[in-house]
Amino acid sequence: MVPDLFVKARRRRNLTFGAWPLLAGRSATDPWPVRPAVSVTGGAVLLGLVGWFFGELAADTGRVGVSERVAAAAQSLWPLAVAWASWGSRRWRR
Secondary structure (H helix, E strand, O other): OOOHHHHHHHHHHHHHHHHHHHHHOOOOOOOHHHOHHHHHHHHHHHHHHHHHHHHHHHHOOOOHHHHHHHHHHHHHHHHHHHHHHHHHHHHHHO
16 A cells, blocks of 8 residues: 555645646747746646546546556656757757
8 A cells, every 4th residue: 555645745746747837937938838828728738637647546447547647748748848949949049
């Protein structure tokens, strides 16, 4: 059995990774992933995927692994997209 402390920490991590794009939105002149509209959309999608995972976990269905992998992949790819776009826009500003 997994300790409760681990489960609570994992839930907080998933929610934090899902919510950070909501706080990253700046101005319309920034790279596309940190523009307000894109950040809100990205945060909503990530939180939706985390919600799907939590729903599957609570319902104890056979799709827990799939939902966890999809949410984890999205949470990994979003920071990569932000870093790549920021690097590319900074490179072209010089």
